[in-house]
Amino acid sequence: MHTPTPGRHRGWPVLSCVAAAAALTLAGCNSDYEADPVEIRATSNRADMVSGGDVTLQIVLPAGGRTDGLRVDVGGRDVTSAFQLQADGTYRGVVTGLADGANVITAATLNTRPAALTVTNAPRHGPVFSGAQIKPFYCATPVQQVVNGIVPASNASGLSGAPDANCNIATEFKLYYRSTTAGCSLGLPDATAAMAPTATTVPANPTPPANLCFKPYTAGTTPADMATTTTDAGVTVPYIVRVERGTMNRGIYDIAVLHNPAQGWNALAPQAGWNGKVVFNFGASTGQPRRQARPATAWTGSDLQLRRGVMVVANSMTDSARNSNRVMMSETVMMMKEHITDTYGPVKFTIGSGCSGGSINSNMAASIMPGLLDGVTTTCTYPDSETTSMEVGDCVVLVEAYQKPGWLALQAGLTQAQINARKAAINGHPDQSACHAWYNAFGSNGRAGLYNQRLVANNVTGAIFQQPTATNNCELPNSAVYDPARPTETANLPRCNAWSWGESIWGKVTGSPAAKDTRDNVGVQYGLKALQTGAISAEEFVTINELVGGIDRDSTPRAERSVADADALPIAYRSGIVASGRQLAKTAIIDMRGWDDSNIAENLPPGYTPNQIPIHHQWFSFGIRDRIVAEAGNANNQALWRFARTGLTPPGTMAFDAFLTMDQWLTTLKADTSAASIEAKVRSAKPAGAADFCILPSDATQTVKVTNAATCDADPYLKPTFSPRQIAGGPRAEDVLKCQLKPLVRTDYAAGTFSDAQWARLQAVFSTGVCDWSKPGVGQQAAVSPLTFSAGPGGAVLPAAPVSVPK
Structure with a gap:
């Protein structure tokens, strides 16, 4: 010193x-x-x-x-x-x-x-710039606690200390070593799995596997089965991992890194076993429960990164299933990175990684706060939750419409195959199963209060049944949340959809406790391209648009179309919550795009094991590319690696190859000290190994990389399909939350398409006009993120960072 x-x-x-x-x-x-x-x-x-x-x-x-x-x-x-x-x-x-x-x-x-x-x-529990935190929010406890009145059952924190009023829990450090035991099981047993919110008994802890790859380590000992490892910096050390577990922004986090317990470590003198690199693992799914929990992604699954000297990080507030407020999620990443720098030392670069909701958070961090992540490696990729919810919402109203008497009567006399072909043509998918999957998996995620979940019971006919027991998306006892059936009595109880969880971003509807939101389908002509190609008749086109309707802000179905709050739309774009191509261009991206467009046996790639919820459609990756090209000139910062035979799981070593390629990419990027823009630097640093390629599903070995895009696009399982809104005429970028309208004009359709009676019905459906896809969306504008919401909803552009001044 x-x-x-x-x-x-x-x-x-x-x-x-x-x-x-x-x-x-x-x-x-x-x-x-x-x-x-x-x-x-x-x-x-x-x-x-x-x-x-x-x-x-x-x-x-x-x-x-x-x-x-x-x-x-x-x-x-x-x-x-x-x-x-x-x-x-x-x-x-x-x-x-x-x-x-x-x-x-x-x-x-x-x-x-x-x-x-x-x-x-x-404070450690936040917030920094995401605005007021949502309440009530229930802390995890050292031991799971059962439901107590309106207080839900608590999750076990994996920490011995009790939480304070802000869910801060004292940080703990534990040591593990990598065992050389042959055939050891991957991962440590987790005795702190999430507990059902209405549980009245505490579950028994799971039995640990007989052999563990990572075993608890006692400092000063040398177990006979302890492995050694050599980092990518050439440092050979005992394979001992220190795991720091604590709380940040009300989330529980794990930080895992190689560690020598015989040596000290501080930010000014990091241990040699850490190479300064960080992989941030984002959890999947999407949700907004009001209970603190452990992160879903276990550090034990990152052996290949850990053994190279990489630090592996996760926080439950960056798990999409635990937090759908993407600004708060990005804030949590920022807070974690600062904590790492203050505790462990300077970070060379950070790679975000995740599938599904984890890919959303990877892209959202890059769009909402460019520079948080230097690169992302994603699978089963979506651009963001706000625009992905458009396909979810469209599928929900279409699946319901297909079961209404008016549509069923129109299909009388057709075979089931003919009926399903019409559904597929309107949906834009290979068959009806993808919309069924959206309906079952996330069709109720927008419900603000109590609801009885409706599910497609028959994947062939689309028949729907309704669960007899009510539930809610807050993970609270039903008596503790808003009930749309009793709106006055329960008006001030917690609401459970993503927009209410993010009310610090969107704000509330004037005179209402409900949050503003962006859902809208006014003017959307469902099945337009199917009509134009003859896949559906004029009568079917008119009928489906008459029947489809929309939802209110509680997500209750209604005959009228869904209408967004006009002042919520600019917030979504300015903040980067709608993934911005301009902002994404500042980040190196490797998108491993698998196939997940159907679960109907005859429509699956060769060798494919069907997924029961085929919702990760190939077109999303191309939609992201379209956004980057439109806003940044080209998408040379994005590598697209396509495959189909293995579903969502990258074949062979592809996932680790992506990490190594990204490591090379970012190492080169960080060495560039020129005055070029970050976008130019990212493109210039891109290694040859990051070029686009596909692996054809006919390749039984799944090893041959095909770099000819035309060959890849010609394969029916690698060529992207569409969404309902793209069939309605919308862009593949799918970044128009609410379309501008134009008058319904008969000459816009082929002569003789509609009878006079059909045209009159269509005029009634689209009395205010139809979507004009040649124009930007309502409120659509360039992202100016990052924004701060400290002063309230809507956000403000961050001022210049403070600098020191003479005293």
């Missing part, structure tokens, strides 16, 4: 000119200062977005500034001992004990003028 040199300025240097002191300037008089002020830089995060009570600072000396006599204080508290002189002539240190709110950091050396930097610190 550097010890400041004693001398004439153990306190702040004294000005020899009183007038100059009053004016805080040295101009025009003599002084004891010989150099300009130092510069104080916050390096673990922006100075106005710090959290957890600590921050890493760098103190840069001006020309002529001497390194001796450093003094640093925080509001008068001397923290000089936290700083060390670096080889480049700067000082670096981690200042701890920051108060919530503004903290003035002041620094100078023996011959430099003092400078001050205001650091604004948020």
